[in-house]
Amino acid sequence: MLNSFKKLFSGKRLIILISFIIVSLILWNTYVFFKKFKQEEREKMEQFAYALERVGNTPNLDADMNLELKVLENNEIPCILTSVNGSIGEVHNLDENRTHDPFYLQDQLAKMKRQNKPIEINYLGRKEYIYYRDSDLLQKLTYYPIALILILGLFLGVIYLFFNSSKIADQNKLWTGMAKETAHQIGTPLSSLLGWVTILKTENINQEYVAEIEKDVDRLNIIANRFSKIGSSPNLERNNIIEITHNIFSYLESRSSKQVDFSFQTSNNEMYTKINKELYGWVIENLIKNAIDAMQGKGAVSIDISEDDQRIFVYVSDTGKGIPKSKFNQIFKPGFTTKKRGWGLGLSLSKRIIEDYHKGRIFVKKSELNKGTTFEIQLYKV
Template sequence: MYFGGMNPYQYNQQRWKFALLILAALIAAASLLYTNYLVRNLSKSERTKAEVWAMSMRNIITMPDFDDEMITFIFAVRDSLSMPAIIADARDSIIYWRDLDSTKTNILSDDEDENLQYDPVYFSRQLTIMKRSHPPIIINLPNNGQWFVYYKDSLLLNQLRFFPYVQLTLIAIFLGIAYTVFNSIRKSEQNLVWVGLAKEAAHQLGTPISSLMAWLELVRAKFDAEKDPLLIEMESDVKRLEVVADRFSKIGSAPVLHNHMVYKVVVDFVNYFKVRTSDKIVFNVSGETKAQAMLNVPLFDWVLENLLKNAANAIESAGRIDIVILENIAKEQIFIDISDTGKGIPRAQFDAVFQPGFTTRKRGWGLGLSLTKRMIEYHKGHIFVKESEIDKGTTFRIVLPSSQTYEPAQI
């Protein structure tokens, strides 16, 4: 089986997703650029404040010539600094600090003398951080000595640096939730449309099917043709139409599952299907004949019909379709492998073939395998492409539980 290409709906959907992704990237880039601009300006402002603070500390050292008002002003400037800073000498001995952890210093009182006792590990670590953050501001002392003012960014500046990432994360979470909600609403609306369309189709099919059955009975009675093989086949097809109408009428309701021999269900459908396809295609059913599973036969026949039709379409002339039924007793699972000798599927499309609208046929809707996957899920199972090779064939595997208590599932 070979599938490929993308329908217009998928193309437009991908295009809009790509456009929204580009828009989100532009918004993120603009936010980061503007925040970096603010951080640079604020960093320059803090450098200026640190220089003013260093100048005030220098003036305090030489303040004997200042009057009380000027001294008050200089101390006010010194105390206005709002960032962590340390003044150290050339040997990294700490002379003064501000806005660091006050619990890392103790004021020891001995009569009239008060001394600051620093936590050497904490202040050494802070001094190292400050040295890496910014180049020092040098204070030249009157006696030709030098002090060095080290500082690090304020809490506000650090918060501003991380703000856009927090902002973008929150926006991404909000958009993800919004997309999930709206996508769920859209799918729910689509499901309602499909359910309505399916039930209306079943209703419209009911009248002509009943009429055809009546006409068949009249033909049999008029020409005394109870055993006529053509009428028998016609009746089989009309009954098949009844099954199809019944499928559509049940969409939207809970499927009823019963215990069945999987081998018999598969053989019955293959016997019906193979006489309605090319006689150049050979069908073969093999494997476990006693394996049992909970099935809704009309729905499971629909699964087989979709897979066998795809297999037959993939075989251009003569070929073979094998259905092998296996049972894993330890895991209580039944495997149904459906293999063909058709065109094959590229490995990159193994998952895409189950997406709605994915098809290569010009007149196909690309819903067959999507519906197949959903119907297998109603049976508490799953389906996947087991293996495929271009121009050699494909194997689909259906996995069903062999015994399980089932909860009703909505179609």
């Protein structure tokens, strides 16, 4: 198991390193291409400036200006000519519908001044400056590295989720193996205890004591069966949920503080559903023990079972400290606990047992701070 974790970790680091190198190379090539393309645009604008200067300063109208005119016609880079004092003259390749707007022109001129150095020309006998901004293609190219980084982030996120899920799967296998091994280890002394209980029944001992010991031994056997079922698909059988719930309720009532008031109510003595007795009992036990802890050993715990045409509803209520509404879903996550002791697995296991194994639902029906909480379990009738 340790070697597999090492391999997993090394593989993740290698993929991240390779991804970083690839992206770095792409970003570097993009930067080189950007600088080269920007330099080519500068050269085009210098050619445009020269052609404009030649056309404006040539007095002979019969002179051959075909090349210069062709350069001027083929220029697609937005530019503005200004005088020495900054007043705007000619405008090229800007939105024709807005060139009459001085605010638009000043805004475009400000962008051009930020992006590129002006080109000085002698035009029509006076000094002027040509300001230009990057072409649309070059501007799109500036956003390419950002898009690439976002794609890399998404890619690394997918990698992280993949390896994290693999790690969680390996951890689940480890916990499953430990649970089954625990059940196996409990089995040996449990068999011995069963033998001792049989012997005690033949001795001159108060049989009430022996009966209570036998209940605890049976309880250990149930716990061992629960652990043995972790990680495997449990066998569901048609059972009377009223009887099973009441047995667990009575067992916990007899072993709890007398300061806790227990109440069990049901609309019918028989309600049948397909459940696994050990695992369902684990859920009820978790809810009752959590209720007692929430009340700090003093208060009231009640179970109310009702039904409709299709479902059975089990309500477990207490008069404890309550749960904030913001944590109604969070309490079912593995590791969440408000206790000084405990791993925060009880409600997580309960949710898995009810929803994954029994195809039912479990959730916080209502809760008020310092007044109490009610959990609701829904199971389908058979």
